[in-house]
Amino acid sequence: EQRAYMIVDQRTLVVCPKSQAQEMVDAVTQRHPAEAIDPLLPFTDRDRHLTAIFNPQTLTLQETWFPQNVVPLIQNSVEWLGDEVETVAWSIHLSPDEFFSEILLHGKGVTGKKAILKLENELQEKLAGLAEHLLPYFQQMNPQEKGKRMVIGRVPAMMEVFSMATEFHHGPEHVQLVTSLPDVAGPNLVLGAMLSWEESTRTDFTKSRPVPADPKQSKIPELVADRLQMRIDVDFRRMPLNEAFDFIAGEIKTPIEIDGDALKLGGFTKNIAQTFKMDGAPVKDVVLKIFADSKGIDPKPEKTLVIIVDEARKNLLVTTLAAASASGLKPFELTK
Structure with a gap:
């Protein structure tokens, strides 16, 4: 009762909330923001274990898609990508030998080699500074269990390793980030991200960082x-x-x-x-x-x-x- 369905052709079934049925129909004849994913599709690989393709602007306009405590994460992530990124395709693959990640970013109105190189350089700088940007937030977290404290404390270092292992390439309208890490990196990144996310929901980031129990130990010689x-x-x-x-x-x-x-x-x-x-x-x-x-x-x-x-x-x-x-x-x- 709450869904509308449309069979566009023999290969395409569209589903949406009933209240957006007209928008769904209009999308057949009118260009929709989601169509901006089309330029990235030829560069994706159906054999990857997981590929997520999205339009950052759409994510910010559809807050009801996510639990309320997830909305700040979505908004901050989109803000980090910047206004010049129109669509993103992120593929992840796990094998016995490596953890593979590929991120494709299509520029919004970015045409010409000079413009795409500018976008590539900006993304390189952002990724290189991501671990340092996140560190103060991780320092404010205070997990009670020792094991969680160790894993969460390693996440900024994991992000630094991810950044250092990432290679940048570009096409006529997109930038490609390819990261290959040892096989154990996948589980470590997932566990670190999940525990950090869980702890962040209990952390008041408006307060100053708690003082360590042993101030002498915290001082770096x-x-x-x-x-x-x-x-x-x-x-x-x-x-x-x-x-x-x-x-x-x-x-x-x-x-x-x-x-x-x-x-x-x-x-x-x-x-x-x-x-x-x-x-x-x-x-x-x-x-x-x-x-x-x-x-x-x-x-x-x-x-x-x-x-x-x-x-x-x-x-x-x-x-x-x-x-x-x-x-x-x-x-x-x-x-x-």
Whole structure:
């Protein structure tokens, strides 16, 4: 009783609320905003596990489609995309080896190479700054359970990894964002997003961030070497090596770079699974445990993993002893 139906042709059945029946009929002969999805359809792949295609403007005009507590998320997401994005197609695919994401964004009135490159650059800047933009909101969340606190605390780092793994391409009227991550990234992203969403519904973001229970622990030492003495809790469950270091980087607020080329030459991969739990352990002990559990194909001492402290750049580098020696870098002594 509350729905109207129309068979347009042998392949098309349209359903809408009864009150919008005339709009449905008019759409047959008049251009509708939803038709803006047509330019993206040829670039989608029906073999992907999930593809969502939508018009951001339509989402903002149809608030009744969503529960009231979801509306702010929709509005903020559309605002983040910007006025120049007319339609979006987001495909997700999970395989035994990777988590694959492809986002296609069709520009509104964007024609010509110069205009599409401008849109691409703007989107690159937005994605690069997304983790930093979200961080203050995550810092205001205060989950009561330790496990949830750990997962939610990792989400900004996950977003940073997602951003760094994303490649940008473009066509005549659209921008393409392709992201390929290890297979465990999919479940981690879903769990982190769901727990964060749940916690956000209980968080009053108008209040100031709660003071940590241990102010001394929350203060980040000036020297990077001293940050390796900070104590953290970890519960890694088949977490790839690169994500484990992303988590540590987030805990000590210090970038950690991984020398991928050096690791490959040493017989290591960034996907080496880490499965262990440590409570209140110094960061250097956690790093030492990761190194001990990560075996390369070459047992020679010069192929072992080491970490380099760069006080000038305020960051850490994970590489091999051979690569460090070749570059004249001195490994940090983790056993002291």
